[in-house]
Amino acid sequence: MPTAGILVIGNEILSGKVVDTNSPYLCRELRTLGVDVERIVTIPDEIDIIAQHVSAMHEAYDFVFTSGGIGPTHDDLTIDGVAAAFGRKLEQSESIAGRIERATGKKPNASQLKMAQVPTGAALIDSGDLWFPLVVVENVYIFPGIPELLRKKFESARERFRGVPFVLKRVYVTRMESEIAEQLHELLTEFPELHLGSYPKISEESFRVLLTLESRDAGYVQRALDSLLGRLPEGAVDRVE
Amino acid sequence: MPTAGILVIGNEILSGKVVDTNSPYLCRELRTLGVDVERIVTIPDEIDIIAQHVSAMHEAYDFVFTSGGIGPTHDDLTIDGVAAAFGRKLEQSESIAGRIERATGKKPNASQLKMAQVPTGAALIDSGDLWFPLVVVENVYIFPGIPELLRKKFESARERFRGVPFVLKRVYVTRMESEIAEQLHELLTEFPELHLGSYPKISEESFRVLLTLESRDAGYVQRALDSLLGRLPEGAVDRVE
Numbered sequence: 001m002p003t004a005g006i007l008v009i010g011n012e013i014l015s016g017k018v019v020d021t022n023s024p025y026l027c028r029e030l031r032t033l034g035v036d037v038e039r040i041v042t043i044p045d046e047i048d049i050i051a052q053h054v055s056a057m058h059e060a061y062d063f064v065f066t067s068g069g070i071g072p073t074h075d076d077l078t079i080d081g082v083a084a085a086f087g088r089k090l091e092q093s094e095s096i097a098g099r100i101e102r103a104t105g106k107k108p109n110a111s112q113l114k115m116a117q118v119p120t121g122a123a124l125i126d127s128g129d130l131w132f133p134l135v136v137v138e139n140v141y142i143f144p145g146i147p148e149l150l151r152k153k154f155e156s157a158r159e160r161f162r163g164v165p166f167v168l169k170r171v172y173v174t175r176m177e178s179e180i181a182e183q184l185h186e187l188l189t190e191f192p193e194l195h196l197g198s199y200p201k202i203s204e205e206s207f208r209v210l211l212t213l214e215s216r217d218a219g220y221v222q223r224a225l226d227s228l229l230g231r232l233p234e235g236a237v238d239r240v241e
Numbered sequence: 242m243p244t245a246g247i248l249v250i251g252n253e254i255l256s257g258k259v260v261d262t263n264s265p266y267l268c269r270e271l272r273t274l275g276v277d278v279e280r281i282v283t284i285p286d287e288i289d290i291i292a293q294h295v296s297a298m299h300e301a302y303d304f305v306f307t308s309g310g311i312g313p314t315h316d317d318l319t320i321d322g323v324a325a326a327f328g329r330k331l332e333q334s335e336s337i338a339g340r341i342e343r344a345t346g347k348k349p350n351a352s353q354l355k356m357a358q359v360p361t362g363a364a365l366i367d368s369g370d371l372w373f374p375l376v377v378v379e380n381v382y383i384f385p386g387i388p389e390l391l392r393k394k395f396e397s398a399r400e401r402f403r404g405v406p407f408v409l410k411r412v413y414v415t416r417m418e419s420e421i422a423e424q425l426h427e428l429l430t431e432f433p434e435l436h437l438g439s440y441p442k443i444s445e446e447s448f449r450v451l452l453t454l455e456s457r458d459a460g461y462v463q464r465a466l467d468s469l470l471g472r473l474p475e476g477a478v479d480r481v482e
Contacts, residue, residue: 008281011436011438012438012440012453013268013281014268014277014278014279014280014281015268015272015278015407015455016265016268016269016270016271016272016273016278017272017438017453018440019265020265023283024257024260024261027254027255027256027257028257029257030257031256031257031258032257036255037255037256037257038255038285039255039282039283039284040249040254040255040281040282040283041280041281041282041283042264042280042281042282043280044279071418071439071441072418072419072422073418073422073425073426073439074422074425074426074429074437074439075437075438075439109419109420110422110423111418111419111420111422111423112419114422115419146441146442146443148443148444149443166256177312177313177314177352178313178350178352178353178356179350179352181313181314181315181351181352181355182351182352184314184315185314185315188315195252196315196316197252197253197258197316198312198314198315198316199253199259200312200387201387202387202389202390203389212253212258214256
């Protein structure tokens with residue numbers, strides 16, 4: 001199954017000025033597609049740190065998604081960091097420069113031309129009505145930090161990432177986690193391949209623990225669910241979804 | 242100045258089932274206290290991976306905050322991972338076992354006693370009305386994943402983390418980022434120690450770019466702000482906060 005790493009780049013996240021909504025979006029979408037996200041790392045806008053993490057994730061995962069640090073200003077260093085990670089130079093993309101000129105009706109200024117710099121050999125993926133394409137270097141997909149733009153670009157490339165999705169069942173339990181921990185342990189002994197999550201909630205009215213049962217094999221999940229429901233005490237389940 | 246790393250532990254985050262609100266909270270609070278968060282890493286519930294990251298962050302930062310993976314079930318492995326990171330055994334904390342017994346009025350069962358296991362030599366910090374204390378091993382603060390509990394525990398320990406806070410000025414600019422990039426570059430040449438952020442917004446009515454100017458020296462920020470306002474074109478500033 002394909003694996004992924006997400007690299008969130010931006011001092012504004014680390015300093016608490018902006019909340020990262022991009023990695024939660026990517027995690028949800030990639031899960032739906034059947035891609036296993038194994039790591040999310042948030043780092044500052046520094047070329048060396050970007051290069052080091054891009055390089056490590058490139059080796060470790062099938063897909064790498066970067067978010068942020070693309071643009072015309074001093075703190076937009078993601079393109080430089082990706083180029084450094086692969087030991088590539090930057091070159092001006094005539095395709096992007098042409099799009100900027102057509103979009104603005106003027107020759108690009110120096111700051112706009114900075115946005116046309118890409119690592120040599122980068123692939124460009126058109127993104128619907130956006131004039132700036134998605135830039136891809138090997139297995140590294142370079143996304144902007146602005147959530148609306150990231151989502152549009154992801155949509156334009158999403159079919160590239162499709163694997164075998166998980167089947168998910170949710171069981172809402174009215175007991176405390178410590179009262180059902182033993183039954184969960186037994187369930188995992190019977191179904192060792194099950195992905196079992198147990199999430200206590202303290203501000204819900206109708207249940208105290210949300211259990212999630214997942215597998216890429218729908219029959220396996222159903223058998224595990226039946227086994228779990230047989231193990232839990234009478235009246236311990238509020239509902240199953 | 243004190244530095245920090247945040248380690249978010251939980252398959253539920255990586256699989257997109259739960260959005261991590263704890264690291265944004267910690268980033269905001271630590272920024273207010275004057276602590277520099279340098280890294281956020283989200284990892285799965287696996288002892289070896291937890292141990293490896295706790296160990297690396299312990300070496301790299303003044304404070305390490307872990308979120309999640311504390312509890313009585315099979316996927317709660319943070320305590321084991323922290324113990325492994327420091328090469329320590331687990332021991333039953335009689336203090337915690339006693340609190341559980343007083344809170345529930347019964348002898349703890351096996352699952353509850355699992356929550357009384359801590360690495361040898363761990364420090365315990367009482368947290369207001371919560372019966373479960375904050376567990377600390379060297380510079381590693383072990384927080385629960387449930388946001389309400391994490392916040393209560395953080396509040397009980399926050400004065401330990403106080404450094405020298407940043408002074409922040411916000412400038413709301415009505416031009417595109419590419420139209421002011423050159424002026425920002427000049428500003429940083431004059432004020433090389435300034436922390437300058439530039440954040441384009443595409444769904445705001447009154448401005449297009451939010452600039453943030455920060456330093457721990459209030460006079461330095463004010464001089465940089467005056468210099469910036471002198472550089473920007475007439476009418477380019479919507480407001481300053």
